[in-house]
Amino acid sequence: MRRNWFVMIVLLLAVILATTVLSIKITTASELSKNIVQISGDSVTLQAQKIVQQLRNEIAPIEDQIRNVAFLKTLKTGEVSNAQLQAFACEEFNIVNSDLRSNALLVSRLGASTGGTFFKGIMDGEITALKYIIDFGAALGLTENNLEQCEPRWGGQAYPAYAASMAAFSNQADVAAAFLLNFPIFGENVGRMADALQAPPYNLSPKDVAFFTYFAAPVPDFEEQAMATIAEGLISGAKPLFIKRSALLLQAYELLFWETVGEES
Numbered sequence: 001m002r003r004n005w006f007v008m009i010v011l012l013l014a015v016i017l018a019t020t021v022l023s024i025k026i027t028t029a030s031e032l033s034k035n036i037v038q039i040s041g042d043s044v045t046l047q048a049q050k051i052v053q054q055l056r057n058e059i060a061p062i063e064d065q066i067r068n069v070a071f072l073k074t075l076k077t078g079e080v081s082n083a084q085l086q087a088f089a090c091e092e093f094n095i096v097n098s099d100l101r102s103n104a105l106l107v108s109r110l111g112a113s114t115g116g117t118f119f120k121g122i123m124d125g126e127i128t129a130l131k132y133i134i135d136f137g138a139a140l141g142l143t144e145n146n147l148e149q150c151e152p153r154w155g156g157q158a159y160p161a162y163a164a165s166m167a168a169f170s171n172q173a174d175v176a177a178a179f180l181l182n183f184p185i186f187g188e189n190v191g192r193m194a195d196a197l198q199a200p201p202y203n204l205s206p207k208d209v210a211f212f213t214y215f216a217a218p219v220p221d222f223e224e225q226a227m228a229t230i231a232e233g234l235i236s237g238a239k240p241l242f243i244k245r246s247a248l249l250l251q252a253y254e255l256l257f258w259e260t261v262g263e264e265s
Helices: 002-067 070-076 082-110 114-139 144-149 154-169 172-197 210-216 222-235 240-261
Strands: none
Touching (some): 002 240, 070 172, 070 240, 082 172, 114 222, 172 210, 172 222
């Protein structure tokens, strides 16, 4: 009888020991998996930061060209005609409508992922911008129907055409990096336009130039969200070569836009 109890105790201890070891193994494997994911996430974040910094260095000369376009200098001295400003409104009306559709496509493609949330924020911004560009056109004597009927120029529309192509075919990292590098210089230029347009001889009101002040204002956490989207794209297979190419091309098309709006229409 004692022998049976002894055997039962030994078996019970064996079961407890086996269960404990298995639990330790499962816990260790789970923690290891989490650590691997963490290391992988940190790695792509660092890679994203490195790519963006390299791009900032490469794009700096193009940014200087955008910053110093003749159109802004002429606007500051009060020499831009109402017809030129109307042409600017025409270009931007078409760009905003195109970019709105492009970002809606990105949201559709990426769903509730980090990238989808990032591009939804930009899409919502374009909805607001559409109202503001209509207000700007009205201040220049244009109705919304006038803006719909106006003929944009190819140099002004190369930017949204390329953005639409990226939205349809590119990895989210390509698009996010291009926007991250592009939006600040556009914001800087339109901020200067807002100041010039409220001064003589234009004398527009703050409501009239809301389109410009809206884009000139920094977006909270924009860089952090863009970096997270780039990192997510790298995990899904984005290639650094294509990320850089997209950003450089979009910035070149930004320059072409500013050169085009400076031409007499």
